[in-house]
Amino acid sequence: MGSAERKEREKAELKELILTASKKILLSEGQEGLSIRKIAKAIEYSPATIYLYYTDKDAILHELMEIGFEMMNKYISGAFTEADPIKRIHETGHAYVKFGLENKDWYHLMFNSDKPMKHIEKCKEDWDQGMSMFQFLVDSCSEALNMMGGSKLDPKILALQLWSCVHGLVxxxxxxxxxxxxxxxxxxxxxxxxxxxxxxxxHR
Amino acid sequence: MGSAERKEREKAELKELILTASKKILLSEGQEGLSIRKIAKAIEYSPATIYLYYTDKDAILHELMEIGFEMMNKYISGAFTEADPIKRIHETGHAYVKFGLENKDWYHLMFNSDKPMKHIEKCKEDWDQGMSMFQFLVDSCSEALNMMGGSKLDPKILALQLWSCVHGLVxxxxxxxxxxxxxxxxxxxxxxxxxxxxxxxxHR
DNA sequence: TGTTTTACTAAACAGTGTTTAGTAAATTTG
DNA sequence: CAAATTTACTAAACACTGTTTAGTAAAACA
Known part of the structure; x- marks a missing residue:
């Protein structure tokens, strides 16, 4: 009876094992070097087994993308507590770029690849970490515009302008x-x- | 005696044939769908033959990139004649984005892929079309800054700022x-x- | 103990870029 | 003109890729 729970736990453990192996390979060999067969070899299972735990390679990439957002959060979170919105935007921008330069493959997964995006029909639901990050920028822009007074600029457009710039730079x-x-x-x-x-x- | 020239001409013709076939496939099936075997089938030669005319697949992609720059030139050239530097930058920006959106695969080859870049040790020499485009933007920025008067902004940095933004947007x-x-x-x-x-x- | 379910894999399929060895035809030479 | 050489080309193989299918042991249940 209780073995059902153990089974489920073991299943989750192997799924996690696949993910950590993928993470390791992504770090050491980049996105190009990350193949199903290499993951299989790393965890000492056959390639086919991986498909019992993930429907796709894209599904794995998508999970890695989510890990990437958590990594990025550590870079940016320092800016969360900054009271001044303009300073906050400054810090966020620098942290964003720093993350992008130091984690090329993760950045690619999160912001360039449409591979794990294909895995997203629901789009908005599944890129929610990216979305809430953008919303954070929009809010900061809104605050900054209010502070500067009397600006008829759209905070969303301003946020997109800033995002495009750092994204382009990276x-x-x-x-x-x-x-x-x-x-x-x-x-x-x-x-x-x-x-x-x-x-x-x-203007400052 | 004269046959040597004919031979050379035929060799150049087949090289061109490979390129036009590649171009066609890139247009119809995108970068993902462009394979050596598909090119070979299109020109009715064996895959191995292609390697007698191009050292690499990257070499073909590099040639396609150059074609891409010529295509882009047609989009942007309209702005060349604009006397007012700010208006010129406006037009260039819109043309750049238009090109990027209408020619996704070419844009990718020119500005995102590091594949045909690997083909470039000489880097600067071989991306000269991209470089002169950037120089055009730098010059326009320089003009614009002079016109606005007394700005201590670096035109190169300003150009990069604009480029990053449109590149990011695309x-x-x-x-x-x-x-x-x-x-x-x-x-x-x-x-x-x-x-x-x-x-x-x-400011306008 | 016998049956069923679960967990797993070997092998194959359809692709990819690239290299090698070998062949048939065109060209040059004696 | 015939023989030797060069040129142009390709079939097949190598080492990969993601993914599917069919089949096999082992574990769980009845």
Whole structure:
């Protein structure tokens, strides 16, 4: 009778084992190196077994994406407590970029790949971590606009403007496009551009 | 004697044939659907033959990238003649985004993929079309800053700020991330954000 | 003990990029 | 013109990829 619960626990354990193995491979070999067969070898099961625990490779990537959002939260959470909305946006932006540069493969999973997105018909429900992060930015923008007074700017559009900029910067850096702007100056370029962006929006 | 030239011409013709076939497949089936075997079938040669004309698949992708830049030029060239630098930047931005949205696979090849980049050790020499496009933006920014007078902003940084924003927007749109900001409003969001960006930088 | 369910896997399918060895035809040479 | 050589090409294989199917042991239940 009680064995049913044990079974379920074991099943959850193997599912977790698959995930931690995937995580390890993603870290050591990147998204390109993450294959079902490699995961299978790492956990010492056959490739087919993985399909008894995850419907797809995409399903695994989707779980990794969620882990990625938790990782990102650790970078950004420091900004949550900042009272001044503009300073808060500053901190968030820098943390966002830092995360993107230090966790290329995770960033890709979260913001570039449409693979784990294909896994999302429900879209909004399943990208809720990303959505609430964006909402946090919208709220901060709203606060900042109120503070600056009398602005007819849409906080949503402003948030999207900021997001696009940092997203673009991270992508350009990751694909080495910033090298053509100025060689070996990626970090410098990013912080300067981010600063320029925030000044042109908030005038300080 | 003269047959040597004919031979060379035929060799160039087949090389061109491979490229046009690749182009067709990229258009109809996207980057995912573009495989060596499919190209071979399209031109009615064996897969191995392709490697007598291109060292790599990456080499083909690189050629397609260059075609992409020529396509993009047609979108942007309209802005070249605009005398007012700010208006010119406006037009360029809109054309850039339009190209990105209408030519997803090409855009990806040009600005996201590091595959044809791997093919570039010389980097700067081989991405020269992209580089001169960026230089055009830098020059326009420089002009605009001079016109506005007494700005201590770096035109290079300003250009990068604008590029990041449009690049980010195109990517977010292509990966359906804008759907989470507002459903079925992608185009509207983009033009509003682009406009907001330009206003916050040039105050009009 | 016998039956049923569960957990797992070997092997295959349909792809991918790429390399190697071998062949048939065109060209050059004696 | 015939023989030797070069050129142009390909079949087949290698090492991968994600995924499915059919079949097998072992565990659980009756």
């Amino acid at each position: 992508n350009l850096a990751q694909t080495e496009r910033l090298e053509i702007v100025e060689t070996d100056q990626t970090h410098e370029l990013i912080s300067k551009t981010l600063e320029s962006m925030l000044i042109s929006v908030f | 990517n977010l749109a292509q990966t359906e991330r804008l759907e989470i900001v507002e459903t079925d409003q992608t185009h509207e969001l983009i033009s509003k954000t682009l406009e907001s960006m330009l206003i916050s930088v040039f």
